[in-house]
Amino acid sequence: MTSTEIRQHFLAFFQSKGHLIVPSAPLVAKNDPTLLFNNSGMAQFKDFFLGNGTPPSKRIADTQKCLRVSGKHNDLEDVGFDTYHHTMFEMLGNWSFGDYFKKEALAWSWELLTEVYQLPKERIYVSVFEGDAKDGVPFDQEAFDIWKAIVGEERIILGNKKDNFWEMGETGPCGPCSEIHIDLRNQDEVDRISGKSLVNADHPQVVEIWNNVFMQFERMADGSLVSLPSKHVDTGMGFERLCMAIQGKQSNYDTDVFQGSIQHLAKKSGIAYGQDKWTDIAMRVISDHIRAIAFSISDGQLPSNAKAGYVIRRILRRAVRYGYTYLGFKEPFMYELIPLLAQQFKGVFDELISQEAFVAKVIYEEEVSFLRTLSTGLVRLDKLMEDTQAKGTQILTGEDVFELNDTYGFPVDLTALIAREKGMDIDEPGFQLALNAQKNRSRKDAGASAEDWVILFDSDEVSFVGYDHATWTTRIVKYQKV
Ligand code: ATP
Ligand code: MG
Ligand code: MG
Ligand code: MG
Secondary structure (H helix, E strand, O other), X not given: XXXXXXXXHHHHHHHHOOOEEOOOOOOEOOOOOOOOEOOOHHHHHHHHHOOOOOOOOOEXXXXXXXXXXXXXXXXXXXXXXXXXXXXXXXEEEEEXXXXXXXXXXXXXXXXXXXXXXXXXXXXXXXXXXXXXXXXXXXXXXXXXXXXXXXXXXXXXXXXXXXXXXXXXXXXXXXXXXXXEEEEOOOHHHHHHOOXXXXXXXXXOOEEEEEXXXXXXXXXXXXXXXXXXXXXXXXXXXXXHHHHHHHOXXXXXXXXXXXXXXXXXXXXXXXXXXXXXXXHHHHHHHHHHHHHHHHHHHHXXXXXXXXXXXXXXXXXXXXXXXXXXXXXXXXXXXHHHHHHHHHHHOXXXXXXXXXXXXXHHHXXXXXXXXXXXXXXXXXXXXXXXXXXXXXXXXXXXXXXXXXXXXXXXXOOHHHHHHHHHHOOOXXXXXXXXXXXXXXXXXXXXXXXXXXXXXXXXXXXXXXXXXXXXXXXXXXXXXXXEEO
C-alpha cells in the first residue's frame, strides 16, 4: 500500500463512520498565543473542547501537519538519530465532540489497523492508564475492559500519568489515554525475548503509533476532578510511523514518504543510503528538515531572526551544515527538493505546489546566505574546540559560542550539536550572559540618542522554555519623558 493510499483509507474509514473530513490547520499556529506551531491534531479544535465554540460536526477526522521543535513537545534532538521522530509529521486524527466514546473509538482503531490495513494482531500492544491515587485520578477500568475483550489481558500494558494521562493545562479538560504500539522487531528477536509485552521504552523497534485520549474530567482550580457532562475523544496517529508498519519497514525513512528525498540526496552526493552511519544521519535529517521548512514557508512563516521565523532558520541551518559536512554539498541543495515534495503532496497539501517557485526561492536565498559564512565558521569552531581541549576542558565558553553566533550566524543549538559530535559541550548559561551583555551595550548606545527620556525601571529578566531560549529574552523597560 502506498502512503497516499494509506492516508486515503484512513479518511475514508472515518468518513464511513459518519465523520466530517476537514482540512489541516496551517503548521504555523495563527490564533493561539501559547503555541508557535501546531503540534497536534487537536490544537485547531481546542475551543470546542473548552466550550467556546460549536464544531461543524460532532464527528471529525483529518490529517494535521504538526511540528514538534519547541516548547512542550520538542523532538528535534532525536530527528535523524532515531527512525521515527520527525520535526514535521502528519497526525491522522478522529474526534468525537460529546458523541461516541471509548467503546467505539477503541473498536474502530482495532478494525482499521487489523482489517483495513491488515496489520498482524500478534504484533500489537495497547496501554491503559493505571491510575494515580495521589492525584485523585482513577484506573481506566472502562478502557481496560474494552481492550480485554478485543486483544486479551496479556497484550495490555498499564501506563503512568506521564504517558497515559492528558491535561490541557493546570486546569481544564483532562483524561486518560490509551496508546497503541506495534512490535516491528525481526521474528528471531521476538522469539528470543518472548512472553513480555514491550513498549517503545524497552526497544527502539517497538513503536507507539496511535494515541486515543478520552476527555472525561475537568480539573478545577482547587485540584479536584469533576466528571464532564459531555465527554470527548481526541486521537492522533503518526502517519509516517503507520506507513512504516504497513509497508513492513524498520524505519520511517525507508517508506515512500521519505525515499524520494533520500534517493535524490544519495544520487546528488554519490553516496548510497545505508552505507555509513553519519552520511545516513545527514540524509535523514535533511529529508526531514526540508519538510518542516517547506510547509512553514508555504503556510506563511518566512525564516527570520525572531520567534517562529528563527525556529525555521535554525532548522534550515542545521540541515545545510549536515549536507556540507557529511555529503560534500558546498552549494545550495535544499531548494532542489521542493519540486519533489510539491508533487508528493499534490492533492493533500496543495499550498506547496501552488507556491513551489516562491518556497524554493526563499530556501535558496537562505542557503546562499548561510553558506557564505559556514566554512569560515566551521574552521573557527574547530580552532576554538582545539584550544578548549588544550586547556583540559570539554566545554566551549559562552563567549566562544556567542562569537560563532554573532559573526558566523551559527545558532546555539548548531554549535552544541557540532561540539557534541566531538564529545564536547557548550556553556549555555555563559552564552546567555554574553548575549545579554551585548544587548546591554546596544541598549546603552540607543539610550544615548534618546536623552530626553530616562529609564525608570529595567528588568533583565530572561525567560526561556526549552529549545527557544536564545530568542525569548523578556525585558520590561519603563520610560518617562523628562
Ligand atoms: P512518542 O512517545 O513516540 O514521542 P508521543 O507520545 O509524544 O510520541 P502523542 O503526543 O501521543 O506522541 O502524539 C500522537 C501520535 O503522533 C504518536 O502516537 C505518534 O505516532 C505520533 N508522533 C508523535 N510525535 C511524533 C514525531 N516527532 N514524529 C512523528 N510522529 C510522531
Ligand atoms: Mg513525544
Ligand atoms: Mg509517547
Ligand atoms: Mg502518546
